[in-house]
Amino acid sequence: MEALLANLGIGFGVALTPLNLLYCFGGVMLGTLIGVLPGIGPVATIAMLLPVTFTLPPISALIMLAGIYYGAQYGGSTTAILVNLPGESASVVTALDGYKMARQGRAGPALGIAAIGSFFAGCVATIVIALFAPPLAEVALKFGPTEYFSLMVLGLVAATVLAHGSLIKAIAMVILGLLLGLIGTDVNSGVARYSFGIAELSDGIGFVTVAMGMFGIAEIVANLDQKEARAIFTSKIGRLLPSGQDLVHCIPSVLRGTTLGSALGILPGGGALLSSFAAYTLEKKTARPPRNFGNGDIRGVAAPESANNAGAQTSFIPLLTLGIPSNPVMALMIGAMMIQGIAPGPQVMTERPQLFWGMIASMWVGNLMLVVLNLPLIGMWIKLLTVPYRILYPAILLFCCVGVYSVNNTSFDIYMMSIFAVFGYVCVKLECEPAPLILGFILGPMMEENLRRAMLLSRGDPSVFVTKPISAGLLGVALVLLLIVLAPAVKKKREEAFLEA
């Protein structure tokens, strides 16, 4: 406990310096902005900003990028409630009851409870990270290549199991991602793999290029397929604070949402999106009657909003302790750390305590900023919604191109981005999720490296993966996850769960 307080002390010492406060503020404001604006999500935004963060100190860069992710969860709920347009996919379920509440003239309390729930969840998640990350990192430090390989297998399996849509296509996308990640010079032999004699390819494909192509450009093109139809519903928001009765009514929901979100965020493949869906489903089953879900039940806003914020934050745990990303945003954070010369993994906490605890403390600070700033500024965010997409997307195009170019100062990356844009568009049309591909892409080289080391140590005996207890356990969990999802009864349920939302 004392160690924890001392560590948090270090963290707040870092997070509260004027410079870091400024970047934290910048991050959460930008996050809210893209959360409000439909058609652009945290993945594309963080990818666009990565080149910009080269010039910042590592801690400031990470604080800002983290702020964008959890800030987007706040912004996404605002539009979900007011105009039935979830700015973020994690807010899809919030729109169900939130928009109904707005139609009934209760937009204020809906926004209020979303903010209060999110803030509470953010505080709890910060504590969860501070409590759970150190022991987990301790364990991870004992991991050898065998365990790491199995852990990555588990991470990737979990990411596919929890992804939307077809499981088998998600697995194929992961493997394709792993393969694309291998393009470039092989560290062991020095052979430039799959470079086809192109000098730029021997350095590998930058993940910023892949992420912006598949999430930035491909999304724009997919959005332009549909005619723009956006009805702006500006009702009076009224008082923001929910009544005392509403608050009491919501306490169990906020608690349930926070708990579920914190737990699901830690899981590989988890994060804000899964947390909010699961919380809403749970709420519909467990909330005390009278249940009025789908018709403006305030608990239908409180639970998923708490859950998505908790999940967004605890998904930093696997990143910070194991160096393994659990969703595409975390994959980009790993990229950001690598750009700054930090090898992600359990050693970050011991070798760079200021970075580790500074980031955790900044999350709490950022959450506070979000509540204090967002509620009074809500009118401004609504105004932003009136910006039509035809103004927005050329701006995104330009920022993507400038961003991709400045990673290596070469136009080659711009051409690669356009290839991935076409590929991403094809994937959208064929219902192949890009998220698993990005995770595989980041993990590809790491997986190969650990597999090689493990096999070298075991003298070529593959049974080592099932005879070492920790590794066997991790692979066992992965297998069980796959079997559960493939079981006919669960398969149907899983499809229903994603359909419902």
Add this chain to the structure above:
Amino acid sequence: MRIRAPKDFWAGLMFIAFGVGFVIVARNYAMGTAVRMGPAYFPTVLGGILALIGLAIFVKSLAREGPPVPRIVLRPMAFILAGIILFGIFLKPLGLIVCAAILVFLGALGGHEFRLKEVSILYVVLTVFSVIVFVKGLGLPIPTCPAPLDDACRRIGIGI
């Protein structure tokens, strides 16, 4: 033989093509052994698995009904790609101010409605913002002006 699930049919073919492609190219590299894996080892194994999964998706698409592939609209993609590629080609010789115009106008033409006045204002705002924030503020080494005008630009303070 009838295609019952077109989305899966094409997805399956795509994965088979990628898997086989990665395996074939890997034949140029040393395979090594399980103890000392060569550069071809991991991609060959993964490529093989990918091709098999692709085959499974492909076979399934012939057996079970599935949704059709949604309409593919070529216009936005064509304009946006053209804008991006021209931006890439001309950024070094012509600079950001010209290239942003190419990208913004071509990109806007790919949308549903094109209002010249609106897009022009957007272009000016975006370019001023980019030059001030990215080039001046963050010091990203992006050429701003056409190469022959570099000196003139630097004199008025917008070059690099």
